[in-house]
Amino acid sequence: MRAAYIHIPFCQHICHYCDFNKVFIDRQPVDLYLDYLEKEIVNTLQVAPFQQLDTIFVGGGTPTALNMAQTEKLLFVINKHLVPRTVNYELTFEANPGDLPKEKLQLLLDGGVNRLSFGVQSFNDELLQSIGRAHTKRDVLTALTEAQEVGFTNLNVDLIYSLPGQTLEDLQDTLETAFTLDVQHFSAYSLIIEPKTVFYNLMRRGKLPLPGEENEANMYEMVIDAMSRNGYSQYEISNFSKPGYESRHNLTYWNNEYYYGFGAGAHSYVDGKRIQNVGPLKKYFETIDAAGFPYLSAHDVTKEEQMEEEMFLGLRKEKGVHKTTFAAKYGISVHEVFEKQIREQVKHGLLEETEHTIRLTRAGKLLGNEVFQTFLME
Structure with a gap:
């Protein structure tokens, strides 16, 4: 952490x-x-x-x-x-x-x-x-x-x-x-x-x-x-x-790493769970009194979801997604998971690929949300 x-x-x-x-x-x-x-x-x-x-x-x-x-x-x-x-x-x-x-x-x-x-x-x-x-x-x-x-x-x-x-x-x-x-x-x-x-x-x-x-x-x-x-x-x-x-x-x-989120309405990503705290102050106090934690929801992030997040968060960075880092974190190459999406976005001029990274082009930055959505799997 x-x-x-x-x-x-x-x-x-x-x-x-x-x-x-x-x-x-x-x-x-x-x-x-x-x-x-x-x-x-x-x-x-x-x-x-x-x-x-x-x-x-x-x-x-x-x-x-x-x-x-x-x-x-x-x-x-x-x-x-x-x-x-x-x-x-x-x-x-x-x-x-x-x-x-x-x-x-x-x-x-x-x-x-x-x-x-x-x-x-x-x-x-x-x-x-x-x-x-x-x-x-x-x-x-x-x-x-x-x-x-x-x-x-x-x-x-x-x-x-x-x-x-x-x-x-x-x-x-x-x-x-x-x-x-x-x-x-x-x-x-x-x-x-x-x-x-x-x-x-x-x-x-x-x-x-x-x-x-x-x-x-x-x-x-x-x-x-x-x-x-x-x-x-x-x-x-x-x-x-x-x-x-x-x-x-x-x-x-953007590196898709774990973080604490403290306070009313805060979000956390801890030990593979994405957690949302309750927002209203009265509810925040009551939930801590009752359970010790102010959680509204907690979601176990699947491997597929982690890989999706790795792409649409990592592509926000100028350096993009590092292919070796992706493979080390998930035990599979980024191309094995997202070959079609990468190929299509490179063809449209929205992504560019080097030996080590995949990143947005200048045109891709203007259409970032559209690029990110392509990495959401069924």
């Missing part, structure tokens, strides 16, 4: 596109939640201990929505149970630019956090307001500057493109601002309209002016080219970094 994800389901504001498990933080039992989170961690480690965790990611929700005392309590739990302080590890907190006074930045750094991931999305204040974000461009610039002044040297900025009303010119402006920030990593995602979100309801009523598939593809190519020109290597479909600053946590997912 190399990785752990910790879910903090509290937000000061709810974004119009977000479908993650979250609640407004006002009048919520935050301290009680942290107590139960620790119970879940302790109980899990008793049945599935780790030798060394390389990466811990605290996401949400908005982890930085916690007050100073709650943040200190969470850091204490992490350091007590999950962080062996003698190893070189990656500890990331997702951060909202409006929630981070310098005192909290210092608390995070002193508590072992060595990577911050800022949910920026855009540098256009009108767009930010239209998607439900509470921060402004100025807030982002201030937060990043203060994080660097405190001593953070590993910063990620999340961007979203294909937003309602967004133009290519607007995205270009956002990218130009982004490259002035001296950060080490960018994640750039196309907007996905999920059920049970404000945007989904607007789309159903025909009131969501999306840019369209052609503009979305043009925006993605703009992102790829701009990142390359500015020294950020694309190591995964939506992720770009300076050398040595790839997200070790996300690589755990």
Whole structure:
């Protein structure tokens, strides 16, 4: 086991596109939640201990929505149970630019956090307001500057493109601002309209002016080219970094490796099982009280499913799927399992094969989901 994800389901504001498990933080039992989170961690480690965790990611929700005392309590739990302080590890907190006074930045750094991931999305204040974000461009610039002044040297900025009303010119402006920030990593995602979100309801009523598939593809190519020109290597479909600053946590997912998932609504992949936790807070507390674990479901992943996942997760990486690694993990060559799919996608120009790897082409990145679906067996 190399990785752990910790879910903090509290937000000061709810974004119009977000479908993650979250609640407004006002009048919520935050301290009680942290107590139960620790119970879940302790109980899990008793049945599935780790030798060394390389990466811990605290996401949400908005982890930085916690007050100073709650943040200190969470850091204490992490350091007590999950962080062996003698190893070189990656500890990331997702951060909202409006929630981070310098005192909290210092608390995070002193508590072992060595990577911050800022949910920026855009540098256009009108767009930010239209998607439900509470921060402004100025807030982002201030937060990043203060994080660097405190001593953070590993910063990620999340961007979203294909937003309602967004133009290519607007995205270009956002990218130009982004490259002035001296950060080490960018994640750039196309907007996905999920059920049970404000945007989904607007789309159903025909009131969501999306840019369209052609503009979305043009925006993605703009992102790829701009990142390359500015020294950020694309190591995964939506992720770009300076050398040595790839997200070790996300690589755990794309390498199809095991990871813990702690907290309400979190997902785990442990000892061949994919586990989903219950989401509502009251149910989370009650399930831990009754069973010791907050599981909603647990699925034994078959060998066939593991091989499918190896392909559609591994192909997200710029390096693609390594044929020797596949054979070592599953005792069979990738061509014996997926010969037809590989041949067809190479013919269509969406995959390319070298002596050692199979990976997406540039055209394949634009049609990634279609390529991935071909590796789902009957």
